Amino acid sequence: MHAIRIVSPASNAPKTIQLFVNQPSAAFENVGTLRPAQEIRPTLDELEVNSGHFYTLDLIKFLKVNTLTLYIKDSFVRRSHSSYLRPLPPIPFVQKDAEMPTIIDYLQLVGK
Numbered sequence: 001m002h003a004i005r006i007v008s009p010a011s012n013a014p015k016t017i018q019l020f021v022n023q024p025s026a027a028f029e030n031v032g033t034l035r036p037a038q039e040i041r042p043t044l045d046e047l048e049v050n051s052g053h054f055y056t057l058d059l060i061k062f063l064k065v066n067t068l069t070l071y072i073k074d075s076f077v078r079r080s081h082s083s084y085l086r087p088l089p090p091i092p093f094v095q096k097d098a099e100m101p102t103i104i105d106y107l108q109l110v111g112k
Contacts, residue, residue: 001062001093006042007052016073018059022062026069037061038072044076 007016018036020026026034038058046053070091 001057003054003056004093005052005054008047010044013047013076014072015075018071020069022066024067025087031071
């Protein structure tokens with residue numbers, strides 16, 4: 001996986017998204033004790049654009065994904081709302097071609 005795209009209205013926007021790779025046992029009961037592969041913290045400005053915002057995923061951690069668990073830790077929904085249950089917006093993932101990354105790709109990613 002290369003990237004994740006998040007589009008959401010402010011009334012339904014996730015504030016913190018944690019991605020757990022190859023941890024099929026990740027659940028609400030134990031997600032607080034697990035370390036996410038990546039955490040995404042979108043801003044309302046990024047989400048309000050009609051096409052959403054692309055967040056690049058860590059090349060090494062998302063190289064081989066068998067299972068992926070998304071945990072929406074919190075959202076921009078204010079407590080004054082009558083319902084905490086909100087529909088989750090579609091979250092498309094972007095996958096690059098099947099080419100394997102090289103060490104040059106990794107070094108470019110880390111800025112060396």
